Amino acid sequence: MQTVAFWVLAVGAVGFGVAVFVVDSMARATFALLASFLCVGVELLLLDLDYLGVLVILMMIMEMLVMAVFMIMYMMNPGGLMPMTMVHNKRGALAISGSVFAALAAGVFLTPWPERRGSVPADPTFSVGESIMGPKMLVMMVIGIAILATMVASVVLATDRGRYDRPPGRADGAK
Amino acid sequence: MGGPVGDPTPVWAVVALPLVLAALTYSAAAMDSAFHSGGGFVAPLREGVRLVVQQRRRTLAPDALLARIGVISLPAAALLAATVIPLDGGSVWEPPVSVVWFNAMEVVAWGSLWLAGWGVNSAFPLIGGYRFVAQGLAYELPHMFALITAGLGAGSLDLTEVAAAQDGLWFAVWMPVAFAVYLLSAVAMTFWGPMSHPVADDAAGGVAAELSGPDRLLFFAGRLALLTVAAAAAVPLFLGGGAGPWLPGWAWSLIKTYAVLALLVWVRGGFPVLRMDRFMTAAWMVLIPATLLQALVVGIVVVN
Known part of the structure; x- marks a missing residue:
């Protein structure tokens, strides 16, 4: 059952990934990419990485919606009404991506994978965080807040007045 | 909504879940009709049947898919x-991060509205779709x-454990700001009542302007189902889950869900639709700092 689900989702993830470059509408490309990420999110759920899996689903939906807004703003053919292709420099791109894929796939077979030691921890998400961050967790959390504060501050400093803010001195009146 | 914690989910619970959700959603529609349009409890059924048999109206060059x-x-996300959501100690599916899953499914509505607004190839639905992305953000x-x-407050992201942690004192009592913001933002996430700018009359119905027949039925049923689920989630999150005297847990869960749902449905009649570009300031400047302060207070209490 789990194996079947894994393969269905794996094929789905790759299939939707291919669809991103096949469809001729930016809206469809964006949501094909979202579908691909959702397949990956459910794969993580299958691996019992509950938090990571649900988080991937949550964040990818939000992220792709924001991306849809921007991509449609910039692309020449958002609705698929004119001919458009997502692919450029076909031969070069094929050669590069083919060789990168071959190298990565070769790595899978050539790497001496270690045997599993010990058993699955009770909370894999927590353990992954611990082993990546280790004793630097506090530093990383402080830096995270500092980055967020910097982003908010730079946006505040960069925008004198937003599009929908009323001009100074007319706070109560019409826009 | 199944047996007690630890048991595998019985098959009947999986079958019952859509039926319970449908019944609650219909109650929401009936309450809305009784409170606001005076149509009585049969009015939603009549409207539903009318929409099922109505022929679809087509627009030029839509992206039908x-x-x-x-x-x-939209209804799929609600389901x-x-x-x-636990009804009597356990739920149909029990991931240890059910709070995050619930939120992820609410966010699906962003995609639903944007896709429905975009797909019909018409200006007002498109405006409605973009309005909802801004509102959702x-x-x-x-x-x-x-x-x-x-x-x-509960030290867990599992709705069942959050409900169990409110032994004696409901979270709604000692984190009132979080509860109020939850209700307000749940109304916004389901574009209901004062937050229905994405489907407002000033844009000729917004996202739903070109929807007709079964599409329209599914869309508005999905919205009510999302509102219902948001009301049902408020019970384990803030109102002590199934805890209560005399009656069994599932009965208390249902009673509390109905109370929250009635409040949310009633809100629609009393307030004007808010223009999202104006109200955005309140969301960023008031609600976010207020919830952060509430989280700080709860954090200090929990640590001590």
């Missing part, structure tokens, strides 16, 4: 969110902080 996905994903953060505050 995307529009369909948008419409269908998927309902799978993690503005309200997701306070919503998330309200959810996290309840999780912080």
